[in-house]
Every structure is written in structure tokens, then in C-alpha cells.
Amino acid sequence: MPQKNHYAFVIDISRCIDCRACLVACSVENSVPMEHTRIWVKDLGVQGEFPALKRSFVPYNCMHCDNPPCIEVCVSGATYKDPISGLVLVDQEACIGCGYCVEACPYEARYLNEKRGVVDKCSACTQRLEASLQPACVATCLGGSRMFGDLNNPDDPIHKAIKNARSSQTLDIVYRSGRETDPNILYINGDVENSNIKPKLPEYTLAEEGWKNVLMPLVGLGIGAAFLGQAVMFTKELLSGESEFEE
Amino acid sequence: MSNYKAITLEERQRLRQKRIRKHQLPNILTHWFNVGVWVLLLPTGLAIMSSPRVSITPIWLQVSIRNLFGGPANLITFHYTIGLLWIFVLVWNVLFGFRRYFLPFAQHRMMLDKDDIGWLMTKPAQMFGLLKDKPLPPQDEYNAGQKMYMYVVMLATAGIMASGVIMTFHEFFPPILLQLAQPLHFVCVGAVVAGLMVHVYMGAFFPEEKESFFSMFTGEVSAWFARAHHEKWYWRKVEEELEWEERVRLQSQAASEHPQPAVDPQQPG
Numbered sequence: 001m002p003q004k005n006h007y008a009f010v011i012d013i014s015r016c017i018d019c020r021a022c023l024v025a026c027s028v029e030n031s032v033p034m035e036h037t038r039i040w041v042k043d044l045g046v047q048g049e050f051p052a053l054k055r056s057f058v059p060y061n062c063m064h065c066d067n068p069p070c071i072e073v074c075v076s077g078a079t080y081k082d083p084i085s086g087l088v089l090v091d092q093e094a095c096i097g098c099g100y101c102v103e104a105c106p107y108e109a110r111y112l113n114e115k116r117g118v119v120d121k122c123s124a125c126t127q128r129l130e131a132s133l134q135p136a137c138v139a140t141c142l143g144g145s146r147m148f149g150d151l152n153n154p155d156d157p158i159h160k161a162i163k164n165a166r167s168s169q170t171l172d173i174v175y176r177s178g179r180e181t182d183p184n185i186l187y188i189n190g191d192v193e194n195s196n197i198k199p200k201l202p203e204y205t206l207a208e209e210g211w212k213n214v215l216m217p218l219v220g221l222g223i224g225a226a227f228l229g230q231a232v233m234f235t236k237e238l239l240s241g242e243s244e245f246e247e
Numbered sequence: 248m249s250n251y252k253a254i255t256l257e258e259r260q261r262l263r264q265k266r267i268r269k270h271q272l273p274n275i276l277t278h279w280f281n282v283g284v285w286v287l288l289l290p291t292g293l294a295i296m297s298s299p300r301v302s303i304t305p306i307w308l309q310v311s312i313r314n315l316f317g318g319p320a321n322l323i324t325f326h327y328t329i330g331l332l333w334i335f336v337l338v339w340n341v342l343f344g345f346r347r348y349f350l351p352f353a354q355h356r357m358m359l360d361k362d363d364i365g366w367l368m369t370k371p372a373q374m375f376g377l378l379k380d381k382p383l384p385p386q387d388e389y390n391a392g393q394k395m396y397m398y399v400v401m402l403a404t405a406g407i408m409a410s411g412v413i414m415t416f417h418e419f420f421p422p423i424l425l426q427l428a429q430p431l432h433f434v435c436v437g438a439v440v441a442g443l444m445v446h447v448y449m450g451a452f453f454p455e456e457k458e459s460f461f462s463m464f465t466g467e468v469s470a471w472f473a474r475a476h477h478e479k480w481y482w483r484k485v486e487e488e489l490e491w492e493e494r495v496r497l498q499s500q501a502a503s504e505h506p507q508p509a510v511d512p513q514q515p516g
Binding site (some may be wrong): 207208 | 294296298299300301302303313318319320323324374384414417418419420421422425426427428429430433434438439440441442444445448453454
């Protein structure tokens with residue numbers, strides 16, 4: 001089944017004033033503990049030569065990638081790409097908070113809630129989407145910097161914003177040969193590609209990497225050899241019959 | 248070495264009639280409880296493991312098992328609920344049956360002796376078609392291969408239980424333990440399953456071991472089976488029987504010389 005919606009954030013960098021109301025709204029809406037946050041506003045720093053100085057801010061959260069590296073490492077499928085909305089979500093009933101995905105995310109958009117022992121991240125406020133509301137951060141953004149909509153729906157206002165934008169960029173990264181993350185945050189009217197915000201390559205924990213590269217082949221070999229051994233014995237017994245032991 | 252192949256047909260038939268108790272009822276019940284739990288836990292565990300990097304089952308199988316339980320969260324809840332029950336029953340059985348069932352079970356069955364080392368040096372080569380003429384040393388109630396597998400199972404069971412408890416109560420453990428518990432759980436299960444291939448084949452399909460399969464229900468094997476496969480154990484049983492005979496003889500002698508109320512001599516187990 002093809003994905004029904006293709007939700008994406010469109011963020012107008014020129015309109016963000018770093019008020020961080022979105023952080024507050026997000027934390028309140030999603031009961032994020034005080035010491036953590038699901039979303040950020042990054043500072044690009046002062047740019048240009050005096051007197052033509054410029055300072056811009058970049059609202060930042062989970063990119064809801066089309067090819068998310070975090071999902072590749074989740075052993076139980078607790079984090080998954082929703083087949084209908086295309087959002088990257090965490091099933092916290094299934095998550096055990098091992099943090100493989102936290103290490104793998106190129107955008108460091110996930111955090112570990114150690115008290116509850118689960119991983120948490122931006123869910124684009126699915127509970128609000130179901131009630132036809134915008135995510136809390138978008139609804140609260142006074143400058144209209146944060147926008148959210150469905151790329152599959154041609155009537156969605158975000159298409160107008162993209163069409164009228166001076167520039168449109170994503171923080172895409174190739175993390176394996178021929179495989180890009182294809183993030184779903186479009187940054188318009190600003191330059192993030194040549195900025196201090198750099199996605200990192202996915203990191204794989206030693207436990208997960210050793211599991212995949214050492215233990216997997218080892219156990220496969222052991223079980224395979226044992227199975228092959230008994231299969232050979234079984235065939236031999238079948239061919240020779242059991243007459244030898246019956247009087 | 249064993250001379251059982253020289254035994255005449257009549258003697259074989261006589262030995263076949265005679266039953267020797269090999270397994271106590273609690274051990275039999277624990278065994279089949281264990282089988283049931285493994286049948287439930289192995290497929291659900293394989294279905295939980297669904298990341299493209301470490302999953303080993305085809306996706307349609309994962310999806311169908313997940314759908315059967317209603318999503319990964321329910322599947323995981325089922326998996327650890329059965330797992331906790333398994334831990335509880337097994338620990339309970341070992342603790343409360345320790346003196347009566349576990350110690351006798353362990354005494355003659357776990358320690359490796361000289362014959363076992365000889366068996367371990369000969370048998371693997373024979374499986375590859377070498378040293379065919381070399382006789383195998385006589386074996387006790389369990390042969391050296393079974394003893395080795397027992398060590399693997401005991402260590403792996405401890406590993407499975409410990410890592411399973413860590414993952415079930417994940418909010419109380421640091422992430423590094425959770426990261427290590429997952430591969431540990433996998434490796435321990437892998438080690439048991441590799442041996443299980445041989446265990447199930449030997450127990451259920453291998454014609455020479457037919458009796459050991461039925462002994463897992465009745466608890467008894469024939470003296471012929473014991474003589475052929477577990478010679479040291481068989482002779483120990485015969486010795487016990489002779490001792491019992493001797494004791495009865497002495498008691499009846501004493502009774503005839505000094506008449507006393509009769510006391511039932513105890514039967515050997």
C-alpha cells in the first residue's frame with residue numbers, strides 16, 4: 001500500500017526569532033521532562049561583515065526521514081515508520097530504552113528518558129493530527145516560521161510557502177553507498193547546508209555492531225552445522241534402515 | 248569398552264523385559280514444561296527480532312506472528328510474561344527439589360571422568376568417519392556429549408534469565424546493560440538451539456535412542472538399553488541389586504537364628 005500522507009515540516013528560517021515558545025508548547029503537550037526536550041532552536045551565529053551583520057536561528061526537530069537509520073537498528077521494531085502518515089514514531093510500550101537508535105540518528109533528534117527507560121522523540125503530535133490540529137510547536141509559532149503539512153495533498157498551504165520561497169534546502173546526508181536519509185524538514189529562505197549544523201554519520205554501538213558482525217555469523221554457523229550434521233545422520237539412517245538394531 | 252554386541256539373542260530379550268528407572272517424575276514434568284515454554288518463546292522471540300540488521304526470520308513470518316498477537320508491544324508482553332513464569336517455575340523446582348532431585352541428578356551425571364575425556368576424544372572423530380575401529384569407553388548414566396551439552400544449557404539458561412530480567416525491567420537498568428543484554432540473550436539462545444538440533448534428533452528420531460524418548464514419559468529404560476549405551480550406570484545398578492540381595496539374605500539368616508518380628512527390607516530405588 002502506498003503511503004497515504006507525506007507529512008513534512010516547512011521551516012522559514014528568516015522568520016524565526018529564537019523565542020522558543022515552540023519548545024515550551026512541545027514539552028507541555030507531550031509531557032517532556034524538564035531536563036529534556038524533543039525540539040530545539042539552533043543558532044547559526046553572527047554572519048557577514050560589519051555593518052551588514054545577520055543572525056539567524058534554525059528550529060530543529062526529528063526530520064521524519066524517508067530512509068531513517070534509527071529504524072534499521074531498532075531490534076524489536078519499537079521505532080517504526082508509520083505506513084500511513086510516513087512519520088517516524090516510537091512505540092513506548094515496546095521500547096526498552098537501549099539507545100541503539102539514539103546513537104544512530106544523524107540529527108541527534110532522540111533522547112533517552114532514563115526514568116521511564118524508553119526513548120522519546122518528536123512525534124509531530126500525532127494525538128493532535130488525529131483531531132485535525134497542527135502540531136503544538138506549529139500552532140504556537142508566532143512568527144509563522146514553523147509550518148507543517150501534507151506534501152501529498154496539493155491544496156495544503158505548505159505548497160504555497162515552498163513555491164514562494166527564495167531557497168529550499170534539506171539537511172540530507174548519504175550514510176551508506178546509494179542511501180540517503182531524505183529528511184522531511186524543508187528549510188526555506190535561509191542557508192543551512194553551509195552552516196554549523198552538520199548531520200553526523202550514524203553511529204552503531206559496539207554491542208549492536210558486534211552482534212551483527214561477529215555473533216550473528218557465529219551462531220548461524222553453529223546452528224547450521226548442527227542442523228546439517230543431524231540432517232546427514234537422518235538421511236543415512238533412512239537409507240540404511242533400522243534393521244540392525246531390531247531382532 | 249563395551250561387549251554388548253556379543254550378548255546372545257535370548258539374553259537380549261530377557262534384558263529388554265527388565266525395566267530400570269532413569270528419570271524421576273519431577274524431572275520429567277520439568278522437562279516437558281521446559282519444552283512447552285521453549286515452543287512458545289522461540290517463535291515469539293524470533294518475531295520480536297525484526298531489525299533489518301539482526302533479524303533472521305523472513306518478514307512475512309515476523310508480520311504474521313506480530314499480527315497474531317496484535318503488534319510488537321503485545322508480542323513482547325507475551326514473551327516476557329511466559330519468560331518470567333519459566334524463570335519462576337525453574338528456580339522454584341531447583342530450589343525446592345535441590346536435595347531430593349537435583350543433587351542425585353547432578354552427582355553421577357555432571358562430573359567428567361577419565362572415560363568421558365576418552366569419549367570426547369574419540370566420538371567427534373568418528374562422526375567424521377575417522378577412528379572407526381577405536382572402541383568407545385563405557386559411559387555413565389549420561390554420556391560425555393550429553394554432559395558437555397548440560398554445561399552449555401546451564402550457563403546459557405542463566406544468561407537467558409539474567410538478560411531477560413534486565414530487558415523486562417528495563418527502567419531499572421542503565422542503557423549499557425540493555426545494549427549488552429540483547430546480544431547476550433541471542434547468543435545464549437543460539438548456543439542452546441545449536442545443541443537442541445542434536446538433542447531433538449537423538450531423542451525423537453535416532454532409532455538406537457528410541458528408548459530414551461519413551462523414558463521421557465515413563466521414566467524407565469530397559470536393562471538392554473542401559474547395558475548397551477550406559478554400561479557403567481548399568482553395572483552400578485546391578486551392584487546395588489546384588490547388595491540388596493546380600494542384605495536380605497543376611498537379614499533372613501539372622502531372623503532364622505534369632506526369631507524376631509519380620510521387618511520389611513527396603514527395596515532399592
